[in-house]
Structures are given as C-alpha cells and as structure tokens.
Amino acid sequence: MPDRKEELVTEPNLYPGLYIVATPIGNLGDISARALDVLTRVAAVACEDTRVTGKLLHHAGIRQKLVRYDDHADPAVRERLLAMAETEAVALVSDAGTPLISDPGYRLVREARKRGIEVVSIPGPSALIVALTLSGLPTDRFLFGGFLPAKDKARRDILAELGAVRATLIFYETAPRLLDSLAALEATLPGREVAVARELTKKFEECRTGQVAELEAHFTAHPPKGEIVVMIAPPGDARPVDLDVDALLRAELATQKPSQAAARLAKAHGLDRKTLYARALELK
CATH class of the missing domain: 3.40.1010.10 (Tetrapyrrole methylase, N-terminal domain)
Structure with missing residues (x-):
C-alpha cells in the first residue's frame, strides 16, 4: 500500500x-x-x-x-x-x-x-497550547482540566483535587464566570501565580500573568469578553503566604465533614492532615 x-x-x-x-x-x-x-x-x-x-x-x-x-x-x-x-x-x-x-x-x-x-x-x-506558550508559566509538565464547573463548590473541589499536582494547571472558562473562578482559586490555592489568556490569535489578544488580586483588579475594571484560558502555576511556584487555617477550615466545614475538610486542605496546601483534623473537630 x-x-x-x-x-x-x-x-x-x-x-x-x-x-x-x-x-x-x-x-x-x-x-x-x-x-x-x-x-x-x-x-x-x-x-x-x-x-x-x-x-x-x-x-x-x-x-x-x-x-x-x-x-x-x-x-x-x-x-x-x-x-x-x-x-x-x-x-x-x-x-x-x-x-x-x-x-x-x-x-x-x-x-x-x-x-x-x-x-x-x-x-x-489549540487554545490551551497557544495560551500556555504565552503565559510564562512552566511548560515542561501541564495538566488540562477542561472547563471549570459553573457551581462554586464543584469549582473549589476541582481546584483542591488538582492543586497538589506538580504541573501547570490549565482550564477553560467563560468571561461571565472569570471573577468567580479567580475568587475560588485564591480561596483554595492562595499564593499561586496565575495567567489569564483571552481572544487568542485575534485583534485584542491578551495574556496577563500575576497574582490573583492583580488579575481581579484588572478584570473588574475591564470586564473580559471572549473565550478564556486560566493557567495556574505548580505548587512549588506558589508565593509564600500566611495561611489562615481556621478560615479555610470553617469554609470547608460549611459543606464537609471534619475528616473530609482536613483531607482536602492537607492535599491542597501540603499541611499535616491529623493536625487539621484535630483543629476541625474543635471548630465544629
């Protein structure tokens, strides 16, 4: 043949x-x-x-x-x-x-x-590849997670689940939900460097990389349009932050059992699960 x-x-x-x-x-x-x-x-x-x-x-x-x-x-x-x-x-x-x-x-x-x-x-x-090459985030390992869920709890669950993966995370998002996703990201994986790319290959192409607060301020002042790619740096690239563990636990305990809340936060932030569980019981 x-x-x-x-x-x-x-x-x-x-x-x-x-x-x-x-x-x-x-x-x-x-x-x-x-x-x-x-x-x-x-x-x-x-x-x-x-x-x-x-x-x-x-x-x-x-x-x-x-x-x-x-x-x-x-x-x-x-x-x-x-x-x-x-x-x-x-x-x-x-x-x-x-x-x-x-x-x-x-x-x-x-x-x-x-x-x-x-x-x-x-x-x-492919939008995810174009966005990754523009972002300035690590490209040697990346994980594509598709579209982020529309509901806040499901969105935070996905971010917590994948947050410990030592790779750049890539998600698709819609313009009306971008600010909600950035808020969920800061609450779930604080300190990570994040990139947002939109209108790729078009006249008004934009890719911004920075901390979540910077991106929130920009996209609040300039509401985004078009299809969006959100990228999150690997955990080793996170900015050192002082975690408010009690606040994170209280947020999780609103919908999760103490054991589940401790397990999720331990995985997302590299903290000791037993210590988190003991504190979760006290807060509960």
Whole structure:
C-alpha cells in the first residue's frame, strides 16, 4: 500500500476514513494547507454549527456538504457518518481549534476505531497550547482540566483535587464566570501565580500573568469578553503566604465533614492532615 502520509496532498482521492481537522481559534490565516486540502476533497464535513463552519469554508472558497454533529446528536447521525467513513473520506471539525479537546468527537472516534475505520488527525491550533506558550508559566509538565464547573463548590473541589499536582494547571472558562473562578482559586490555592489568556490569535489578544488580586483588579475594571484560558502555576511556584487555617477550615466545614475538610486542605496546601483534623473537630 502506498505511504498515505506522503500522498495525502497529491493523491487524486483521499482514502476512506475519518479525518479529524483542526481549524483556527481566531485568526483564519492559521488554517493549514493540509487542512484546506482535506476539507476540499472529503465527501462531507461533520461540524458543531453549520453556520460557523460554513463561514470558514466560504472564506477559503470551499463548497462542501455539512452535517451537524455534536455529542448530543441523535445516534442515527453518528451511525450515518460512520457508514460514510467506511467507503468515503469524512472530516470532523469543531467550531474552533482541535476537535475532541473540550469539543465533540470522542464517541465518534472511539466507535470508528472499534469498527476498524481509518482515523487520521490533521493537526493545528489549540487554545490551551497557544495560551500556555504565552503565559510564562512552566511548560515542561501541564495538566488540562477542561472547563471549570459553573457551581462554586464543584469549582473549589476541582481546584483542591488538582492543586497538589506538580504541573501547570490549565482550564477553560467563560468571561461571565472569570471573577468567580479567580475568587475560588485564591480561596483554595492562595499564593499561586496565575495567567489569564483571552481572544487568542485575534485583534485584542491578551495574556496577563500575576497574582490573583492583580488579575481581579484588572478584570473588574475591564470586564473580559471572549473565550478564556486560566493557567495556574505548580505548587512549588506558589508565593509564600500566611495561611489562615481556621478560615479555610470553617469554609470547608460549611459543606464537609471534619475528616473530609482536613483531607482536602492537607492535599491542597501540603499541611499535616491529623493536625487539621484535630483543629476541625474543635471548630465544629
């Protein structure tokens, strides 16, 4: 069989299969020549929003059959795409960035692999990678946590759970919830250096790195718009702070048992769990 990687651009027809195509996160000029070639020649493009993808294809001068698909789509739609991919080339795109990264596609790719359908990834933009490279935070190890939860308790639980991981933490967030997330971060992981990136690759791209109080002041004075990436430095990079252990325990005890509160704070701040538990019992 010919080397597919060498012939994807020059072969008259693409091989049957599912092609995962990354698209721009802002600047339309970031789409690759390979992505355009594939999108031109597939039998159909599965996308989150036909209007968004249609605008991209129109900009590139491509006319293509679009099929709306996301993780909430009727299983019959997924089945139709898989049936097509067995004999034709089918592309999967998200509204922006790399499909499957906090975007639809996992179920489709998993089922395609189960059926022996060829899966090919056409790499390209990803907001979390762009943000990390701009942030100035450590890049040797990082953990992507997807979108932070909307509810405050769930948000703090996630931050406490992952706070001890010795890696830069990366989360997606929405503009209306950014200040709430920064407050939760300061309460759960005080002293960490934090970066907030927004409008990546667009005209008003912004990436600010500093302490939470500095970021809160800026984004209170300048309410953010657009999609946001929040990054948190590893625990070893935290600024030394005097923790108000009693205040932290009281906040946890409002919703947790003493043993749970002690365990969470010990993990998040590197404190002695037994000492925390004894104090939690006194406060309770």
